[in-house]
Amino acid sequence: MIEAFEPNPDTKGDIILSARDLTKRFAGFVAVNGVNLDIERGSIHALIGPNGAGKTTCFNLLTKFLQPSSGTIHFNGRNITDLPSADIARLGVVRSFQISAVFPRMSVAENVRIALQRRRGDSFDFWRAQRVLSDFDDEALRRVDEVGLSEFSHVMAGDLSYGRKRALEIATTLALEPEMMLLDEPMAGMAQEDVTRISALIRTISANRTILMVEHNLSVVADLSDRITVLARGEVLAEGSYDEVSKHPGVVEAYIGASHE
Amino acid sequence: MSVETQVRSQAEALPVGTPRLHIIIFAVLLVLLLIAPFVLYPVFLMKVLCFALFASALNLLLGFGGLLSFGHAAFFGSASYITAYAAKDWGLSPELAILLGTAAAAALGLGIGALAIRRQGIYFAMVTLAFAQMVFFFAVQAPFTGGEDGIQAVPRGHMFGFIDLSSDLTLYFVVLVIVFGGLLGIYRIIHSPFGQVLKAIRDNEPRLISLGYKVQRYKLAVFVMSATLAGLAGATKALVFQLASLTDVYWTMSGEVVLMTLLGGMGTVFGPLVGAAALVTMENYFAGLGAWVTVLQGVIFVISVLLFREGIVGVIARLTKKSL
Numbered sequence: 062m063i064e065a066f067e068p069n070p071d072t073k074g075d076i077i078l079s080a081r082d083l084t085k086r087f088a089g090f091v092a093v094n095g096v097n098l099d100i101e102r103g104s105i106h107a108l109i110g111p112n113g114a115g116k117t118t119c120f121n122l123l124t125k126f127l128q129p130s131s132g133t134i135h136f137n138g139r140n141i142t143d144l145p146s147a148d149i150a151r152l153g154v155v156r157s158f159q160i161s162a163v164f165p166r167m168s169v170a171e172n173v174r175i176a177l178q179r180r181r182g183d184s185f186d187f188w189r190a191q192r193v194l195s196d197f198d199d200e201a202l203r204r205v206d207e208v209g210l211s212e213f214s215h216v217m218a219g220d221l222s223y224g225r226k227r228a229l230e231i232a233t234t235l236a237l238e239p240e241m242m243l244l245d246e247p248m249a250g251m252a253q254e255d256v257t258r259i260s261a262l263i264r265t266i267s268a269n270r271t272i273l274m275v276e277h278n279l280s281v282v283a284d285l286s287d288r289i290t291v292l293a294r295g296e297v298l299a300e301g302s303y304d305e306v307s308k309h310p311g312v313v314e315a316y317i318g319a320s321h322e
Numbered sequence: 323m324s325v326e327t328q329v330r331s332q333a334e335a336l337p338v339g340t341p342r343l344h345i346i347i348f349a350v351l352l353v354l355l356l357i358a359p360f361v362l363y364p365v366f367l368m369k370v371l372c373f374a375l376f377a378s379a380l381n382l383l384l385g386f387g388g389l390l391s392f393g394h395a396a397f398f399g400s401a402s403y404i405t406a407y408a409a410k411d412w413g414l415s416p417e418l419a420i421l422l423g424t425a426a427a428a429a430l431g432l433g434i435g436a437l438a439i440r441r442q443g444i445y446f447a448m449v450t451l452a453f454a455q456m457v458f459f460f461a462v463q464a465p466f467t468g469g470e471d472g473i474q475a476v477p478r479g480h481m482f483g484f485i486d487l488s489s490d491l492t493l494y495f496v497v498l499v500i501v502f503g504g505l506l507g508i509y510r511i512i513h514s515p516f517g518q519v520l521k522a523i524r525d526n527e528p529r530l531i532s533l534g535y536k537v538q539r540y541k542l543a544v545f546v547m548s549a550t551l552a553g554l555a556g557a558t559k560a561l562v563f564q565l566a567s568l569t570d571v572y573w574t575m576s577g578e579v580v581l582m583t584l585l586g587g588m589g590t591v592f593g594p595l596v597g598a599a600a601l602v603t604m605e606n607y608f609a610g611l612g613a614w615v616t617v618l619q620g621v622i623f624v625i626s627v628l629l630f631r632e633g634i635v636g637v638i639a640r641l642t643k644k645s646l
């Protein structure tokens with residue numbers, strides 16, 4: 062089926078992910094209302110906005126953790142609106158969660174390895190010793206090291222500090238080498254030194270992939286993102302570079318207005 | 323970090339092979355169980371063994387897959403009925419009767435599991451309970467189950483045609499082989515690539531979906547495995563007591579096996595064995611108290627939930643910092 066698919070005229074280049082008229086209603090309340098998004102391939106795109114603006118809901122819609130009330134989603138030109146979450150992940154769109162998502166009763170290294178294990182395809186082989194997974198051990202430990210957690214590789218993920226859980230989440234996501242990563246507040250609750258390291262990591266990994274990121278730390282957003290979409294009350298308020306967006310009168314008002322609520 | 327500590331922490335981070343401690347525990351357990359029938363009543367021991375397997379089967383689903391079934395009596399009981407009927411009315415040999423009962427539990431597990439896994443959390447538990455109640459009512463109504471009397475005087479027969487099971491001691495060693503085999507099988511499942519996925523589902527299902535895993539298939543697979551092993555326990559039990567009865571499919575049986583697992587420590591390897599041994603011993607010891615046994619079980623349940631949620635083995639594992 063070929064649908065009307067008009068890229069936003071403002072964006073140049075190759076669009077990897079695009080949403081049209083994305084809407085989500087919860088029992089009479091509209092959390093996301095007619096949102097259009099075009100994410101350019103290879104870019105770091107930030108989604109910002111006050112609390113309750115609908116950013117996390119957008120992520121849930123794009124990865125089908127929630128069913129959109131209406132609207133369509135295309136990834137690499139393919140309509141993925143009706144695909145289940147696991148299939149979207151298999152196509153190469155992998156998300157993180159706002160509330161840190163680790164496997165608490167597995168070690169840090171095992172957390173990463175469970176992502177690597179996906180490369181075997183399905184793992185229904187209940188009769189094999191888990192020794193067969195040791196092929197992934199070196200890479201798992203390397204990924205753990207990459208986010209600065211090597212001295213914690215044997216620690217149960219549930220025992221990590223909040224900031225370290227976030228770092229582990231990124232390592233786990235990265236292990237899939239996804240074409241596109243959706244990061245929901247990856248640096249919330251992190252100490253400054255971790256913010257610096259994870260920022261640098263995000264920049265490094267963005268070299269050959271696309272990143273859509275929700276982030277409240279505006280200096281990180283200014284530093285990292287190529288393009289920013291501002292969401293308020295479920296609708297797109299502004300879109301552009303950091304300079305364009307930060308001068309937008311509605312954006313200033315939305316942020317100040319929200320802090321008074 | 324020195325090379326040595328690095329190697330050690332890597333081994334802890336991603337363990338390969340079976341921990342020495344587990345091998346030792348299994349070996350000691352086996353030796354004790356080989357001596358036990360010469361010291362304790364074989365029938366009592368066989369009951370403990372059957373329930374140890376039943377509780378371990380539930381633990382595979384609950385402690386490793388994170389799915390609480392409140393209807394496992396359906397698998398235990400239907401296997402028990404089918405085995406009893408096949409051995410008595412069709413005159414099947416004991417190994418075939420057990421196989422048939424177990425296969426029936428597997429098929430039932432596939433049907434109930436496929437419907438139950440569509441629900442989450444407490445709703446999952448309620449769906450399993452509802453189906454188990456249907457199986458119970460079926461057992462009450464169906465002509466071949468013997469109603470209130472059940473199927474009695476089930477012949478134990480000759481295993482493979484030449485092992486006479488009429489002696490309690492002989493049967494004990496057959497039951498030991500079946501149950502120990504089942505326990506080792508569960509141990510392997512837990513420590514396989516599949517088991518690794520199970521633990522991840524238990525820990526954080528949405529996250530695992532976001533990594534591209536189709537979790538429903540894994541849930542169904544573990545449900546069927548758990549039902550099959552529960553069936554194996556029920557089928558074996560039917561031969562031990564030469565009886566299949568409504569008690570085996572009643573909801574209290576489902577509750578009891580959950581209690582055994584919680585008391586021993588869900589999500590541990592050895593907890594269900596301890597829980598089963600503790601509750602079966604208590605039932606036998608206090609059999610004279612009649613209905614008060616149920617009250618006592620209730621009290622134990624409340625205490626274990628309030629005071630030590632991790633269960634007996636869970637607490638020991640925490641204090642000794644060992645995975646048990």
Ligand SMILES: Nc1ncnc2c1ncn2[C@@H]1O[C@H](COP(=O)(O)OP(=O)(O)O)[C@@H](O)[C@H]1O
Nearest residue numbers: 087091092110111112113114115116117118119
């Ligand atoms: N499952 C849900 N049911 C009902 N309301 C929801 C649900 N999820 C989110 N909301 C509401 O939708 C709005 C947007 O939430 P969210 O997307 O989490 O905002 P943000 O991530 O921008 O802070 C909030 O008002 C929130 O209460």
Ligand SMILES: [Mg+2]
Nearest residue numbers: 116117118159
């Ligand atoms: Mg949010």
